[in-house]
Each structure stands twice: as C-alpha cells, then as structure tokens.
Amino acid sequence: MKSVIETHDLCKSYHGHPVVDHLNLTVPEGCVYGFLGPNGAGKSTTMKMLLGLVHPTxxxxxxxxxxxNESSRIALLRQTGSLIESPSGYLHLTARENLAIVADLKEVERRDIDRVLDIVHLTKDADRKVGQYSLGMKQRLGIAMALLGSPKLLILDEPTNGLDPAGIQEMRSLIAAMPQTTGATVLISSHLLGEIEQMVDQVGILNHGKLLFEGSLQQLQKHSRGGILLRVLDVSKALAVLNEQGMQAAARTEEPDVVLLPPQDDAALAALVCALAERGAGVVGLTAQTKSLEDIFLSLTQNSGEVA
Incomplete structure (x- = not known):
C-alpha cells in the first residue's frame, strides 16, 4: 500500500535533550491514523516537523x-491541510469571511468555501461571527480552513481536546468519514485512545519520543485478550486438575468459588472444561477478561514498549 507519510530516523533535540528519537512512521494512503501518546511524548513536535515548521536535528x-526539504516544501504543503494547537480565526468576522481570507492566502478559488462548509456541517452558521461559535464549531471551522484546496493529507493535532461529549462524537463522525468525503488521508493526534479509537484505522503510539507500537487498530486489539475467570462448585478439585496440567491458576480471595486462569485458546479451554467435569469440579461458568484499549495504551507507555 502506498504511504502518504514516511519518516526515517527522525530526531529533534532541544539543548541536548531528545524530544523525538529516531522515529520511523509509516502512514498508509486512505486511512485515519491515530498518533497517540501522553502529553509531552513528542507528538506536536513531530507534526510540526512534518509541516516544515520545525527543523529536524x-x-x-x-x-x-x-x-x-526547502525546495519541495511549498509544493508539498499546498497538498497538505493542518490544524495544529487551537484553531485560529478572526472572532469579529463570520466563518465565511474567515474562509475567504484563507482561500486567498492559499490561492484557492472562493467557490471552494461552500464545499468545505458543507463537509464540516457549518453551512447554516456560515454568516455568524466566529466569536459567537462554541469551541466545537471553532474546531470544525479550523478543519474547514485546512480542507480548502482539497489537500491529499490532513494533519490534526488534538482536535477533540476540550470538547464536551457531544462535540467529541460530532468530531469522531466527521473525521472517520474524511477519507471517503474528501479523499484525504488523516493523521490525528491525541493523548486519549478512548476518544479516537472509533475513528482510526491505523495507530502509532509514542512515548518519550520513541515509537512503541505501529499497526492497525485490529492488531492492537489482539493484545486485549486477558485471563479466564472460571466459576466452579469445588475449587480444590479444580486446582488439582489445573496443577496436574501444569497450568498456573489461582483462587480469587474476593470470590472463593472463582479461579483465575491465564489466557487460553478455545480448543484448550473446551478440553479443560471436559477434564474438570470428569473430576467433579462442577464448572458453573466462564468469563473471558478483556483489557481495554486504554489499559494496553498505559502498559505500552509505562513499561518498556512490549505489549503485555
């Protein structure tokens, strides 16, 4: 698959302190790529380097x-839209007037304004002053500015930051549909996986400037499988069977009729239930524990980078 963004050992240091450390990103064409990491991980610095606003070390x-590079930057940025940090705009002007200024700066025909207003659902409010807009509306106006000229790449830095739940949901729907509605590949950053997991296809997780994980959202979700909670009538008989099979299992002190097993595939679990039944342990129920994606995110950013 064709890549829209590739970085090769990208580094940025300030006063000898690495903020981005040999970063190798690959963003496939036609996806929404979630660029994740805690605050201070190096996400914004990376995005500014992608836009030529910060020079790499x-x-x-x-x-x-x-x-x-210097010779290609202008041509490439004409095909790139961005919203970095808070959306800009003249509060005493309407959304349409603000977009007209940006269109002129980008040398884009003003007839494109109606198209981008429609995409971000601001057509009805286009002639209201931006000072009367909610934060969510201002964020959508910032995205409309970025979409002028039909860019092939859209770079959005924390567009859900500070929004209320309704605003977050509206932003999710807007961005998830962006490759289909605009043809643009989207790179979106966030420090909260839960806020953007419903809109991204690909994920890159950054911490202390290093890339800890990169792959599809489905690949990340594969790591979410946790242990098995086994509810039985006779815990001692169950533990005896499990010990004979060399399986690490432990009774839960808070639930004396429940045994915690390590993750098992379906075939092994079915065989285990049969063995327990034959020995009179009395299997009452099974519950598969699942790590939330937030738990996986935390385990990656707090540990060495290996998915637990």
Whole structure:
C-alpha cells in the first residue's frame, strides 16, 4: 500500500535533550491514523516537523512520496491541510469571511468555501461571527480552513481536546468519514485512545519520543485478550486438575468459588472444561477478561514498549 507519510530516523533535540528519537512512521494512503501518546511524548513536535515548521536535528520526512526539504516544501504543503494547537480565526468576522481570507492566502478559488462548509456541517452558521461559535464549531471551522484546496493529507493535532461529549462524537463522525468525503488521508493526534479509537484505522503510539507500537487498530486489539475467570462448585478439585496440567491458576480471595486462569485458546479451554467435569469440579461458568484499549495504551507507555 502506498504511504502518504514516511519518516526515517527522525530526531529533534532541544539543548541536548531528545524530544523525538529516531522515529520511523509509516502512514498508509486512505486511512485515519491515530498518533497517540501522553502529553509531552513528542507528538506536536513531530507534526510540526512534518509541516516544515520545525527543523529536524536528524533524519528525514517524506510526504506524498517526496522528500520534504526547502525546495519541495511549498509544493508539498499546498497538498497538505493542518490544524495544529487551537484553531485560529478572526472572532469579529463570520466563518465565511474567515474562509475567504484563507482561500486567498492559499490561492484557492472562493467557490471552494461552500464545499468545505458543507463537509464540516457549518453551512447554516456560515454568516455568524466566529466569536459567537462554541469551541466545537471553532474546531470544525479550523478543519474547514485546512480542507480548502482539497489537500491529499490532513494533519490534526488534538482536535477533540476540550470538547464536551457531544462535540467529541460530532468530531469522531466527521473525521472517520474524511477519507471517503474528501479523499484525504488523516493523521490525528491525541493523548486519549478512548476518544479516537472509533475513528482510526491505523495507530502509532509514542512515548518519550520513541515509537512503541505501529499497526492497525485490529492488531492492537489482539493484545486485549486477558485471563479466564472460571466459576466452579469445588475449587480444590479444580486446582488439582489445573496443577496436574501444569497450568498456573489461582483462587480469587474476593470470590472463593472463582479461579483465575491465564489466557487460553478455545480448543484448550473446551478440553479443560471436559477434564474438570470428569473430576467433579462442577464448572458453573466462564468469563473471558478483556483489557481495554486504554489499559494496553498505559502498559505500552509505562513499561518498556512490549505489549503485555
């Protein structure tokens, strides 16, 4: 699959302190890529390097198949839209007037304004002053500005930050549909996996400037399988069977009729239930524990980077 963004050993240091450390990102064309990490992980610095706003200490950036440098930067940024940090805009002007200014700066025809207003659902409020907008509306206006000129790549830095639940849901729906509605590949950053997991296809997890995980959301979810809670009538008989099979199991002190097993595939679990039944342990129920994606995110960022 064609890549829209590739970084090669990308580094940025300030006063000898690495903020981005030999970063190798690959963002496939046509996806929504979630760029995740705690505050201070290096996400915003990376995005600014992708836009040529910050010069790397080392390594390189490729956008849309071309190396980003002084000679290519303007041409590449004409095909890139961005919303970094808080949305900008003149509060005393209407959304349409703000978009007209940006269109002129981008040398985009003003007839594109109606298209982007429709995409971000601001057509009815286009002639209201931006000072009267909610934060969510201002964020959507910022995205509309980024979409002027039909960019192939959209880079959004924490667009759900500070929004209420309704605003977050509206932003999710808008961004998840972006590859289909606009043809743009989207890179979106966040420090909260739960806020963006419903809109992304690919995930990269950054901590202390290092990439800890990169892959599809489905690959990350595969690591969510936890242990098995086994409820039985006779815990001692169950533990005896499990010990004979060399399986690490423990009775739960808070639930004396429940045994905690390590993760098992379905075939092994079915065989185990039969063995327990034959020995009179009396299996009453099974519950598969599942790690939330937030738990996986925390285990990655707090430990060495190995998914637990």
């Amino acid at each position: 080392g390594g390189s950036v490729e956008l849309l198949g071309h190396t980003l």
